[in-house]
Amino acid sequence: MHKLLIPVDGSANADRAIxxxxxxxxxxxxxxxxxxxxxFPIDGHARSFVSQEEVDDYHREEGLAALANARRxxxxxxxxxxxxxxxxxxxxxIVRYAEERGFDRIVMGSHGRSGLMNLLMxxxxxxxxxxxxxxxxxxxxxxxxx
Amino acid sequence: xxxxxxxxxxxxxxxxxxxxxxxxxxxxxxxIALACRKLPEHQRNKGIAWxxxxxxxxxxxxxxxxxxxxxxxxxxxxxxxxLLWIGIKLLQPEHEDEHGNIEGSTxxxxxxxxxxxxxxxxxxxxxxxxxxxxxxxxxLVVFGxxxxxxxxxxxxxxxxxxxxxxxxxxxxxxxxxxWIAGGMFVGDVALRPWIEGTPSWLHYxxxxxxxxxxxxxxxxxxRRREPEMAPIVELDLGEAARQPMGDNR
Numbered sequence: 001m002h003k004l005l006i007p008v009d010g011s012a013n014a015d016r017a018i019x020x021x022x023x024x025x026x027x028x029x030x031x032x033x034x035x036x037x038x039x040f041p042i043d044g045h046a047r048s049f050v051s052q053e054e055v056d057d058y059h060r061e062e063g064l065a066a067l068a069n070a071r072r073x074x075x076x077x078x079x080x081x082x083x084x085x086x087x088x089x090x091x092x093x094i095v096r097y098a099e100e101r102g103f104d105r106i107v108m109g110s111h112g113r114s115g116l117m118n119l120l121m122x123x124x125x126x127x128x129x130x131x132x133x134x135x136x137x138x139x140x141x142x143x144x145x146x
Numbered sequence: 147x148x149x150x151x152x153x154x155x156x157x158x159x160x161x162x163x164x165x166x167x168x169x170x171x172x173x174x175x176x177x178i179a180l181a182c183r184k185l186p187e188h189q190r191n192k193g194i195a196w197x198x199x200x201x202x203x204x205x206x207x208x209x210x211x212x213x214x215x216x217x218x219x220x221x222x223x224x225x226x227x228x229l230l231w232i233g234i235k236l237l238q239p240e241h242e243d244e245h246g247n248i249e250g251s252t253x254x255x256x257x258x259x260x261x262x263x264x265x266x267x268x269x270x271x272x273x274x275x276x277x278x279x280x281x282x283x284x285x286l287v288v289f290g291x292x293x294x295x296x297x298x299x300x301x302x303x304x305x306x307x308x309x310x311x312x313x314x315x316x317x318x319x320x321x322x323x324x325w326i327a328g329g330m331f332v333g334d335v336a337l338r339p340w341i342e343g344t345p346s347w348l349h350y351x352x353x354x355x356x357x358x359x360x361x362x363x364x365x366x367x368x369r370r371r372e373p374e375m376a377p378i379v380e381l382d383l384g385e386a387a388r389q390p391m392g393d394n395r
Contacts, residue, residue, distance in 0.1 A: 040306035041379075042176050049264040050180045058180055060381055087379040090310050096378055124311070 003032045005103040005134075007094045010037075010066035013109025013125070016139045018073045021107055025079065033081035035070050036097060037063040038090045059087055091127035098134040106136045156286075162279040162322060163290040169236070169319035170272040171297040172305030174201065174265055178298065181260040184252045193254050197261030198299050202291060204262060205269050209287055212277040219336035225274050226331035230360055232271045233323035236316060237364030239371060278326040281333070320364055321357040328356025 006021060008014040025031050039059040042050075063085030074081050086093050098106050110125035129136040178201075182193040215221050272294065280286035297305070308315055329349045332341055341348065 040303075040310050042180075042306075048267075049177050049260065054180060054183075056381055058183060060383065061183070063381065083383070085381045085383060087381065089313075093378055097380075100378065 001030055001032050003103045005034050005098045005106045007036050007108050008067055008070045014070050016109035017107045018070050020139045022077055035067055035083040037066040037085050038093045039063050039087045041087050091124050094128050095132045103134050106134055110138045110140050159279050159286055163276055164293055165322055166275045167294040167297050171294050173268050174298045175301045177264040178261050181257045185257055189254050193257040196258045200262040201265035204266055208273045212273050216277055222330050222334035226327040228274055229323050229327035233320040233360035234364040236320045237368050278330040321361050324357035324360030325353040328353035
């Protein structure tokens with residue numbers, strides 16, 4: 001059984017990662033697929049006005065919204081999967097999640113983002129692939145076959 | 147104001163104010179998003195609009211008082227110390243236990259109340275910092291308030307994302323607060339007799355000292371309190387995890 005982690009942010013990148021996974025699955029049907037949405041933590045003063053349950057509810061709602069499209073794609077393809085929502089620094093959480101829970105591979109789409117945004121924000125995908133000890137498959141926009 | 151627009155220091159203040167608004171405005175944005183979350187769809191935008199309006203009105207009042215107060219002897223010294231503290235606090239990791247229990251309201255007035263009360267508390271740091279950066283220029287103060295509006299309304303995700311992808315902005319922001327504090331300190335009227343006759347670059351020196359103080363002390367404290375490798379926070383999805391997709395659309 002090959003454990004696959006697909007971090008999902010609700011963007012077209014995630015859709016590409018799903019398409020790639022479906023392709024992988026044709027060669028290796030024995031895949032265990034996990035979707036993960038990582039939500040930014042809410043900190044500072046904001047937390048002193050809102051209860052933990054409220055914050056969790058909010059994360060859950062945003063996370064499920066981010067996961068929706070990827071889940072629909074997998075449901076349509078009739079592929080079983082489980083999905084998770086975590087809270088934390090995005091790249092950091094993805095890397096640790098994969099390592100601590102014994103994943104064999106991370107599959108993620110990478111942004112075909114324009115120069116300035118990339119310079120400012122960097123890309124989560126490239127940070128993950130740089131830091132992860134679990135092998136990472138990056139799916140760029142060029143390979144888009146979906 | 148137009149004359150001052152020719153000077154580099156004016157634009158420096160403009161940049162400082164924008165940075166402060168982004169850095170210290172994210173909180174407000176998050177509270178608004180959370181407070182209006184449970185409102186019925188058709189009331190949500192109304193809640194956001196009124197909440198923001200109330201928050202801004204409050205901010206105008208607060209900043210007006212801040213400007214008056216900062217003209218009094220020794221209060222710039224107090225303001226500077228407060229800014230140093232805010233800067234150091236910005237660099238500290240989260241406390242898990244600092245939680246309020248205000249429930250997200252399901253009715254409009256409740257949501258607006260939450261937003262305004264939260265903003266009264268959360269704007270204090272912003273107001274002191276903007277008043278310090280504007281150095282009494284009313285045009286700049288107004289500018290600072292105007293810039294903060296879109297950040298409060300639409301900025302929550304942007305600010306959170308910025309801090310996630312680029313944690314250095316937090317350190318830079320803390321340094322900026324220290325810098326402003328250093329300049330504010332020597333600007334106090336009570337200190338004028340001592341400042342007179344000192345070279346004009348003195349306030350740069352105190353600004354640099356302020357920035358260095360905040361960053362060094364802040365990072366040192368943060369490092370001391372940082373728990374080693376907190377476990378990953380994973381939410382329990384409960385029923386939602388077993389629901390087929392169709393149900394949560």
